[in-house]
Amino acid sequence: MVAGTGGAERRAGAARLPEPRMQFRNTTERYGFVARVFHWAMFLLIGLTTFLALNMETMSESDKAYTESLHRSLGVLIGVLLTLRFAWKLGNPQPADLPGPAWMAPAAHLLHWLLYAIMLLQVVAGIGMSQADGAEVGLFGLFTVPAVMAPDTQVEDFFLAIHEVNWIVLTVFVVGHVLAALHHHFADRGDVFERMGIGPPR
Ligand code: HEM
Ligand code: HEM
Secondary structure, eight states: OHHHHHHHHHHHHHHHSOOOSOOOSOOSSSOOHHHHHHHHHHHHHHHHHHHHHHHGGGSOHHHHHHHHHHHHHHHHHHHHHHHHHHHHHHTSOOOOOOSSOTTHHHHHHHHHHHHHHHHHHHHHHHHHHHHHTTOOEESTTSOEEOOOSOOOHHHHHHHHHHHHHHHHHHHHHHHHHHHHHHHHHHTSOOOHHHHSOSSOOO
């Protein structure tokens, strides 16, 4: 009898415990805080590094050299974040598929994996191009990796072509990705921005 009452009290006490304020890891319902920070920080960094790169051509030589080195460091930072983000994804549960036709979930998974691969290729091509140009690659002075190969314009042009074409592919995929997210939000009235919103997950 007494034990039973105690159990009821404990259950009542447990019910009064405050909800955890922030969900760091993913759940099967939504992305956690860490995945959201990775997603939106990388979105901003990719936007910034692209903006810098596309404005380099019209700059004076000294501004161009400075901006190119900033672009490289931002690109390396994107590469570091990409690695950590991917490891985090592999170690976390994935939110359940959104409701929709049978082809939609596999297509969404494929698009997400391809986005990871395209981001990686962009970073690798950038580093390859810099190495073939005899330029060191670093992360805002935190570390610097000198060029390990002799300058080679053919190799540089090869990586530059990949860097340029792959950037267009990345842009096309991101546009498709944004349109899919907006479609889920407005047409399907899904909770897609609850799952990957900018604010902390509730
Ligand atoms: C550089 C631009 C972007 C890239 C590379 C990117 C990449 C990704 C990737 C790889 C995922 C899957 C996350 C995972 O499973 O690990 C994802 C999810 C998501 N992204 Fe983006 N994204 C970008 C921009 C955006 C923008 C601008 C929006 C908003 C309109 C957006 C909305 C979303 C949403 C809502 C999800 C969650 C999808 C779900 O619930 O399954 N993304 N993004
Ligand atoms: C996701 C990351 C990156 C994005 C979105 C990006 C994007 C771009 C874009 C759009 C250009 C202009 C291409 C053109 O029209 O000529 C460019 C140029 C360049 N990028 Fe990147 N980049 C990234 C990462 C990197 C990395 C990691 C490096 C090297 C460490 C790098 C090095 C360069 C260099 C040296 C140029 C100038 C090429 C030239 O015109 O000579 N990028 N990048």
